[in-house]
Amino acid sequence: MRFMMIVKSAERSGPPPKALMDAIAKLSDDAAQAGTMIGGGGLGPTALGARVRLSGGKVTVTDGPFSEAKEVVGGYAQFELKSKEEAVESAVRFMELHKKHWPGWEGETEVRQMFGPEDFAKTA
Amino acid sequence: MAATDTHRAIDAVWRIESPRLIAGLARIVRDIGLAEDLAQDALVAALEQWPQSGVPDNPGAWLMATAKHRAIDHFRRNTRLERKHEELGRELVTKEMAVPNFDAAIDDDVGDDLLRLIFTACHPVLSPEARVALTLRLLGGLTTDEIARAFLVPEATVAQRIVRAKRTLTKERVPFEVPRGAELAARLSSVLEVIYLVFNEGYTATAGDDWMRPALCEDALRLGRILAELAPQEPEVHGLVALMEIQASRSRARVGPSRQPVLLLDQNRALWDQLLIRRGLAALDRAEKLRAENLRAEKLSGAQGPYTLQAAIAACHARARTAEETAWPRIAMLYEALAQLAPSPVVELNRAVALAMAFGPQAGLELIDTLMAEPSLENYHLLPSVRGDLLAKLGRFDEARPEFERAASLTRNARERELLRQRAAACARESAPPQPQ
Numbered sequence A: 001m002r003f004m005m006i007v008k009s010a011e012r013s014g015p016p017p018k019a020l021m022d023a024i025a026k027l028s029d030d031a032a033q034a035g036t037m038i039g040g041g042g043l044g045p046t047a048l049g050a051r052v053r054l055s056g057g058k059v060t061v062t063d064g065p066f067s068e069a070k071e072v073v074g075g076y077a078q079f080e081l082k083s084k085e086e087a088v089e090s091a092v093r094f095m096e097l098h099k100k101h102w103p104g105w106e107g108e109t110e111v112r113q114m115f116g117p118e119d120f121a122k123t124a
Numbered sequence B: 001m002a003a004t005d006t007h008r009a010i011d012a013v014w015r016i017e018s019p020r021l022i023a024g025l026a027r028i029v030r031d032i033g034l035a036e037d038l039a040q041d042a043l044v045a046a047l048e049q050w051p052q053s054g055v056p057d058n059p060g061a062w063l064m065a066t067a068k069h070r071a072i073d074h075f076r077r078n079t080r081l082e083r084k085h086e087e088l089g090r091e092l093v094t095k096e097m098a099v100p101n102f103d104a105a106i107d108d109d110v111g112d113d114l115l116r117l118i119f120t121a122c123h124p125v126l127s128p129e130a131r132v133a134l135t136l137r138l139l140g141g142l143t144t145d146e147i148a149r150a151f152l153v154p155e156a157t158v159a160q161r162i163v164r165a166k167r168t169l170t171k172e173r174v175p176f177e178v179p180r181g182a183e184l185a186a187r188l189s190s191v192l193e194v195i196y197l198v199f200n201e202g203y204t205a206t207a208g209d210d211w212m213r214p215a216l217c218e219d220a221l222r223l224g225r226i227l228a229e230l231a232p233q234e235p236e237v238h239g240l241v242a243l244m245e246i247q248a249s250r251s252r253a254r255v256g257p258s259r260q261p262v263l264l265l266d267q268n269r270a271l272w273d274q275l276l277i278r279r280g281l282a283a284l285d286r287a288e289k290l291r292a293e294n295l296r297a298e299k300l301s302g303a304q305g306p307y308t309l310q311a312a313i314a315a316c317h318a319r320a321r322t323a324e325e326t327a328w329p330r331i332a333m334l335y336e337a338l339a340q341l342a343p344s345p346v347v348e349l350n351r352a353v354a355l356a357m358a359f360g361p362q363a364g365l366e367l368i369d370t371l372m373a374e375p376s377l378e379n380y381h382l383l384p385s386v387r388g389d390l391l392a393k394l395g396r397f398d399e400a401r402p403e404f405e406r407a408a409s410l411t412r413n414a415r416e417r418e419l420l421r422q423r424a425a426a427c428a429r430e431s432a433p434p435q436p437q
Helices: A018-033 A084-101 A117-123 B003-029 B032-053 B059-077 B083-098 B102-107 B110-121 B128-138 B144-150 B155-171 B182-203 B212-230 B235-248 B274-296 B306-319 B328-341 B345-359 B361-371 B382-393 B397-410 B414-430
Strands: A002-009 A037-042 A050-055 A058-063 A072-080 A107-114
Touching (some): A018 A037, A018 A084, A072 B212, A084 A107, B003 B032, B003 B059, B003 B110, B003 B128, B032 B059, B032 B155, B110 B182, B110 B212, B128 B144, B128 B155, B128 B182, B144 B155, B182 B212, B182 B235, B212 B235, B235 B306, B306 B328, B345 B382, B361 B382, B382 B397, B397 B414
Antiparallel strands (some): A002 A072, A002 A107
16 A cells, blocks of 8 residues: 655744754665665755645745744655554654654654555546 | 553554564574564563553563573473483573673574574475465464465464474474575575565455455565575565565555556556555665676576566666656566576566567567466467457457456456456457458
């Protein structure tokens, strides 16, 4: 089963502590070594982004930053795992690192299953 | 957290931690059967304690510490056992005191331990079935029941295989180590064979089967990716990973809406998984670069390995945005290299198809005709099927028709049989003048 981990938090000016980045790098290495993490990346500031929205039959483009948003997506990763529990466990470990290395930081990791061939077979 | 939630969390922790746990323990006790028993003991302890105490901050270290205490108990209880065990017990206690930090005990050389575990589980002294079962159990973290469902055999059979395999490893005194020198190549190919066997078992499972069967592809990919991290200098490991990633990228396109198989050239390429293709092409690139480096260092013969060659063929399809863009001359060349490396009539048949696609049906037909007397292809429906197709393309319909009929009589797939009969009928219509009855 493939999962997308979507990490959200308030947009901050300061960079994350080096200890956190090191710990995350170690966790990513471990996940790569375990053959579970198959892709991922960090996202730039919303100031460099834009939103393209369809509403009321009208497509509008709004340039960043998205100052009204409480939390924005900061990064994502794709995992191939056996179960949702395994995905949740991986996300818990990721958040524990934040707890340890970035006091005061708040945010969430959303764990979402991606569709695989077995889901297509079911709907067919 | 409710007790059932905790149990599910423990399952997840087990799946993540058990290979490293068993590998680390096996290094100390030098017996993968005992190592697995100790790891299982630790799991039982977790199931007893965590629902009350909660999942510890570092569950891997907790399991390792618990397993190590059990190991010490085990050796102390068995003081009257053979002297070898006593020595091991003392070594264990010494190690225990020397390494009080269980965190570090897990991280120390865990890669090497895992590699030793893979090589031991795939040891040629075991039958291929036993290797597969043991590898999935110890490194894939699958339960006996899951392995049984995946391979469509009774659970007792798998349990037996695993017990016997462990016994054989002990009896044959298979050392818990990574083979070196001349032995490495042969042993590595045994490991790759096991992983690819697991992959193919999943890949050939049709839709609608138990989901455990297609999931074997993911298990094999996971094992392959682990191996690629542990043995990054081996070109064929990356070759196998590349082959599996690219083949798995097509899973979604291989089955049609009514679950019928869809052949490669008819697949909707928009359904191919681009992430897996990118990973596959990157792995293939690594395999080819390593081989080039080894060649420069004169460590290896010039031959590309069979998995890398098959991956290169798969990559030709993956790179083509449409079936028409396929680089058939290159595929024909790669099949030729593969045929030289591992001669096989099936490889020749594939080469004939590639030749026909690259240089016209006549070029393919000439090679096919040399295969007609091949005993191993006597009942292989694809031979007459391909020959019929090439003959029909050349307008030789009255020769094509019996080939399609023969292929139809040989295939076990009802849908394919129907298709082949239709083609035979079409040939009969095209034949002119009609044969007098």
